[in-house]
Amino acid sequence: MTERVVPPRVVAAERIASEAGFKKSCIPEVGRLLGLAAAAKPHGVIAESGTGSGVGTAWLHSGLGGAARLVTVERDEELARRAAGVFADDERVSVLTGDWRLLEEHSPFDVFFCDGGGKRDDPQRVVDLLASGGLLILDDFTPSPDWPPRFEGEVDELRLFYLTHPDLEATEVLTTPGSSAVVAARRC
Numbered sequence: 001m002t003e004r005v006v007p008p009r010v011v012a013a014e015r016i017a018s019e020a021g022f023k024k025s026c027i028p029e030v031g032r033l034l035g036l037a038a039a040a041k042p043h044g045v046i047a048e049s050g051t052g053s054g055v056g057t058a059w060l061h062s063g064l065g066g067a068a069r070l071v072t073v074e075r076d077e078e079l080a081r082r083a084a085g086v087f088a089d090d091e092r093v094s095v096l097t098g099d100w101r102l103l104e105e106h107s108p109f110d111v112f113f114c115d116g117g118g119k120r121d122d123p124q125r126v127v128d129l130l131a132s133g134g135l136l137i138l139d140d141f142t143p144s145p146d147w148p149p150r151f152e153g154e155v156d157e158l159r160l161f162y163l164t165h166p167d168l169e170a171t172e173v174l175t176t177p178g179s180s181a182v183v184a185a186r187r188c
């Protein structure tokens with residue numbers, strides 16, 4: 001069987017990650033979820049905190065509608081500069097350099113991949129920045145058989161915050177047998 005096609009911009013961003021020794025890019029299973037989420041909001045504002053080398057951005061881009069906008073922010077100047085090069089030919093994409101709060105002026109978000117800044121340090125603000133019906137994706141959790149979910153023996157309060165937030169319809173999905181993502185929609 002032939003391998004599933006990986007979007008060329010994902011390949012380009014992965015190459016930058018490899019050259020830079022950056023090891024925190026999202027995995028393809030999460031990437032395909034990102035592409036799906038972006039495609040569900042063809043006129044939307046699609047946001048990402050923590051661009052890294054642009055792998056997640058490229059997956060979001062793979063589902064980006066013609067009338068949508070994609071804005072991502074990275075505090076590491078060199079990574080941001082190199083990731084921006086992957087999207088230099090597409091005016092729908094903005095790669096910002098600085099703290100994740102630079103994203104705020106582009107809110108509300110129809111999709112928010114919160115992956116570097118916000119997720120842990122200001123989770124309520126993350127929810128506030130979502131549009132009605134907006135989708136939130138948070139990856140890098142470890143599946144837990146317990147409720148409430150536990151990580152390393154302790155209740156995972158952060159995951160619980162998102163999964164039980166009254167403004168969110170949220171669930172946790174396996175991305176691999178050993179990793180999961182929280183996916184949520186902001187209630188209207």
Ligand SMILES: C[S@@+](CC[C@H](N)C(=O)[O-])C[C@H]1O[C@@H](n2cnc3c(N)ncnc32)[C@H](O)[C@@H]1O
Pocket residue numbers: 024025026048049050051052053054055056057073074075076079098099100101115116117118
């Ligand atoms: C998990 S990596 C991002 C991976 C990328 N989203 C992907 O899917 O390929 C997290 C990134 O967030 C950046 N970061 C962490 N805190 C940040 C903040 N407060 N503002 C902006 N970027 C931040 C880090 O420099 C790092 O590059």
